[in-house]
Amino acid sequence: MIDGWSTVSSTVEYTGVRVLVRRDAVRRTDQSLGTYEYTESVDGVRVVALDDRGRIALVEENVYVCGQRLLMCPGGGCEPGEDPLAAARRELAEEAGIRAAQVELLTMMWRMPAGARTREHLYLARSLSVGEHHRDASEADMELRWVALEQAVAMCGDGRITEAGTLAAVLLTAQRTTAWSGRPPWVPTVARCRTRDRRP
Structure with a gap:
């Protein structure tokens, strides 16, 4: 709880299979x-699987709630x-059928802090071996x-x-790997940064 704040009451308004909705009165x-x-739900994970050629594994699937196919790192709920x-x-x-000899934590983030008490743990996986995946029916x-x-x-x-x-x-x-070379795409070139010399 935030210092100086207190919960006056807490009511569960809805309980589903994977999520519940809570209403709290707070002073x-x-x-x-x-x-x-x-909402409250289980923590989630996303994994960047980086191979020795500097490539990462992405999975593309239909996401019903968003109404479209999304490209994502492999992951899901705990x-x-x-x-x-x-x-x-x-x-x-x-x-993805991928196993990794090395997995390190990148960070923990809040998915939607204003409306969801759910954390997402982000990992970087390296030293990969690729085999058969074991997807369930919803991932067909x-x-x-x-x-x-x-x-x-x-x-x-660019929105992809x-x-x-x-x-x-x-x-x-x-930010933290040297698996790829060159100027990061989000850093503008010197030419784009250069301003016109306005001195007389």
């Missing part, structure tokens, strides 16, 4: 009252009581694509990648 530091409605790292390894193997339309990391960064900027966890994971991977 803030200045003693004003507020009402907050938000099982009850499952450690996020274990979930990351499981999802990577299930969706999923396709695996290998994309150069530099291209994936560009896709984050729009899922929040994937955006963050790809850009964090590009």
Whole structure:
């Protein structure tokens, strides 16, 4: 709880298979009252699987809630009581058939902090071996694509990648890895940065 804030009441308005909706009455530091409605669900994971050629694995699938196909890093929700790292390894193997000798945490992020109490754990996986995937029925339309990391960064900027966890994971991977060379696509060239000399 935020320092100086207190929860006056908390009510579960709806309970589903994977999510519940909660309404809290809260007293803030200045003693004003507020009402907050938000969802709670299991933590999620996304994994950037980076091979020795500087490519990352992306999966493309139909996402019903968004009403379109999305390109994403492999990932999903943690099982009850499952450690996020274990979930990351499981999802990577299930969706893409990939196992990794090295998996490191990139960061933890809040999915939608104003309306959801759900965290997403982002990982970078390296030293990969590729085998058979084990997708469930809801993932029957999923396709695996290998994309150069530099291209994936560009896709984050031009609207081809729009899922929040994937955006963050790809850009964090590009920030810390030397697997690709050249100027990062988000850094403008000197020519574009140069301003006109207005001295008399």
